[in-house]
Amino acid sequence: MSRRFPLLCAALFAALGLHALPSAAADAPVLNVYSARHYQTDEALYAGFTEQTGIRVNRIEGKEDELLERLKNEGAASPADVLVTVDAARLAKADALGLFAPVESKTLAARIPEYLRTPTWIAFSTRxxxxxxxxxxxxxxxxxxxxxxxxxxxxxxxxxxxxxxxxxxxxxxxxxxxxxxxxxxxxxxxxxxxxxxxxxxxxxxxxxxxxxxxxxxxxxxxxxxxxxxxxxxxxxxxxxxxxxxxxxxxxxxxxxINVSGAGVLKHAPNREAAVKFLEYLASDRAQVYFADGNNEWPAVPGVKVDNPALAKLGPFKSDTQSxxxxxxxxxxxxxxxxxxxxx
CATH class of the missing domain: 3.40.190.10 (Periplasmic binding protein-like II)
Structure with missing residues (x-):
């Protein structure tokens, strides 16, 4: 049975359309991310975090409802540190389920405008x-x-x-x-x-x-x-x-404006790495990935991007409702x- 268990897990993940988290050495710094963003350009986003911090990112991608159900079922035993998803509606749903933990970060408070964050989740790009x-x-x-x-x-x-x-x-x-x-x-x-x-x-x-x-x-x-x-x-x-x-x-x-955002999960086993990841998403480097890779706008004011489509659409007054x-x-x-x- 012990030999078959990994195979059974792999089959289950495949049936759900999810990717299994790879095993890691006990002393290797890791971050486990559940993500409902499915953009190929995000690969550079995660690679940049590992390059900058040395923390390897294990990622499971799935549809929002699948990931939320998984987190509910895993409970305190969940290996997930961060949930990344799109739109305030989905972030609010995760928050209402009690999945997020409060985050205090001077970096996030300084870089992300107040109307784009809550005590438990933060927006990192807008559309x-x-x-x-x-x-x-x-x-x-x-x-x-x-x-x-x-x-x-x-x-x-x-x-x-x-x-x-x-x-x-x-x-x-x-x-x-x-x-x-x-x-x-x-x-x-x-x-x-x-x-x-x-x-x-x-x-x-x-x-x-x-x-x-x-x-x-x-x-x-x-x-x-x-x-x-x-x-x-x-x-x-x-x-x-x-x-x-x-x-x-x-x-x-x-x-x-809609948002892409993330939050640290309540039972995150790697909380310090999770907070670092959120702070990385607020960095100029990551903010440019959002804009140039998926035609979104940075959440951090003043970040310069090079996206011809966004430039052609021109400037506009955005709603700053919280x-x-x-x-x-x-x-x-x-x-x-x-x-x-x-x-």
Whole structure:
């Protein structure tokens, strides 16, 4: 049985689509990371941490729900030190399950703006939730804000991914914070009334639907558009040529931003290494990886990046509403979307 156990574990990990943590020498410094980010460019991120600190990174990648369930089942016996994932909704869910431990770090407090961190998890990159429109049929002045997407003049013209997706839940959580529950509910009702089709697909699908004339306007995370802009495929360039983009709410509270973030896990066996890793993610070197590798913006102000797509999108005023507020409003956001039929 003892010889078969590693094979059985490997088979189980393969069935779940996860990678097993390799064994390490007892005295070798290690960091065990569970990550729901699936970007090839993150390889350089982890390699940079090992190069800088000598701490080897063992990583398990999986879908958010799989990793959260795994952490719940492992409990105090979990080997994981850090959870890395995307969007305030998912970070808030992990926090609500009691998976994170408070982190005190002068480095993080000095480098990460207060609105991008909570006592238990920290955002390290941002991506904007933008409005994409059809150049040949929609006046950008008519879609200058999120609120405008509920205007009856856009009836039959709006496309979106499902409302229960964390990206949309975080946007709704932000609108609750700015508008209050009653007005945010009215907005959600108006948005649903304007749908060109039932919500489906991801953000790239929405952009392509606008380009194809299936709808006139859509909501998307900025990095999906930036990916198309940087693509060398003719079909992607054809899509980009047909759509325009608006930074919503520049005249008011600014464009809503999503985040990638991480937290130290409550039962982390290598807590010191975990805190060092979070501090590394706030370094200039790591911040550049986020921006240049995945078309995100650094969370640390003033970091210089070299990304032609981000440069072309230009500067914008971002919403500085606390990620703590976004986390607190997640449950209400889902309730409202369920009530108005945004699924």
């Amino acid at each position: 904007a939730r933008v409005i994409v429109y059809a150049k040949d049929s929609v006046n950008p002045a008519d879609v200058a804000s999120y609120e405008s997407l509920a205007d009856p003049k856009l009836k039959g013209k709006v496309c979106s991914r499902p409302g229960a997706h964390p990206y949309n839940l975080s946007l709704m959580a932000g609108l609750i914070g700015h508008l209050g529950e009653a007005k945010a509910t009215e907005w959600a009702q108006g948005l649903v009334a304007n749908f060109a089709r039932p919500p489906r697909g991801g953000d790239t699908d929405q952009i392509k639907a606008v380009a194809a004339g299936e709808c006139g306007v859509a909501i998307s995370n900025s990095y999906y558009l930036a990916r198309l802009m940087r693509s060398d495929k003719p079909e992607d360039q054809a899509v980009v040529a047909k759509v325009g983009m608006v930074w919503p709410n520049q005249a008011s509270y600014g464009t809503h 990620v703590g507020v976004l986390a607190a409003n997640q449950a209400e956001a889902l309730k409202i979307f369920d009530r108005v039929g945004f699924r």
